[in-house]
Amino acid sequence: MDKESIYLIKEKDGMNKDFALLLSMMDYVRFTSLNEVEGAGVDLLDYRCHDEANSIGMLLAHFDAVEKIYQALTFENVSDGEIEEYAESLEPALSLGGQAAEKIKGKKLEYYLENLKVTRERTVEYFKQFDESRLYEESDWWNGKKGNNFFKWFHVFEDEINHRGQIRMIKKLYTKELLSTSVE
Numbered sequence: 370m371d372k373e374s375i376y377l378i379k380e381k382d383g384m385n386k387d388f389a390l391l392l393s394m395m396d397y398v399r400f401t402s403l404n405e406v407e408g409a410g411v412d413l414l415d416y417r418c419h420d421e422a423n424s425i426g427m428l429l430a431h432f433d434a435v436e437k438i439y440q441a442l443t444f445e446n447v448s449d450g451e452i453e454e455y456a457e458s459l460e461p462a463l464s465l466g467g468q469a470a471e472k473i474k475g476k477k478l479e480y481y482l483e484n485l486k487v488t489r490e491r492t493v494e495y496f497k498q499f500d501e502s503r504l505y506e507e508s509d510w511w512n513g514k515k516g517n518n519f520f521k522w523f524h525v526f527e528d529e530i531n532h533r534g535q536i537r538m539i540k541k542l543y544t545k546e547l548l549s550t551s552v553e
Contacts, residue, residue, distance in 0.1 A: 414481070
């Protein structure tokens with residue numbers, strides 16, 4: 370991610386234009402997400418404001434799992450059976466919920482950041498390999514409607530934006546809880 374041009378949606382060397390524009394937007398979203406978690410300790414990463422809530426660590430693992438499943442869906446030509454099996458291997462981070470709360474905890478920020486970095490590097494390599502026509506390939510998608518790969522990758526960063534809002538709220542609740550317990 371080129372932080373010097375983070376606010377520029379533009380073409381990138383070695384990548385077709387539409388992939389480059391998509392990656393520019395994805396990089397900005399990731400840049401702002403990482404700014405939200407900068408310096409977070411394990412206590413903050415694992416904090417859940419109630420039993421049904423996500424933690425920041427769960428959400429970071431979810432970002433990684435979502436990007437991985439969309440790599441498989443758009444670039445790896447996997448069959449329906451194979452994609453279901455692969456999706457299962459990404460659980461519980463892909464779906465979140467109670468199992469994610471049990472299993473995704475106790476990790477330092479660096480663990481999540483390294484996973485996100487490796488996955489994004491793989492995405493960039495895919496983006497460099499394929500012709501833009503790949504983005505416009507359609508398949509059956511949600512609610513009996515068609516979707517194209519461009520929409521699928523839009524959803525990857527749209528999902529991250531939505532969950533980044535959760536991260537901001539979790540940080541506020543964590544800080545509020547810390548302040549209220551320190552006053553007692």
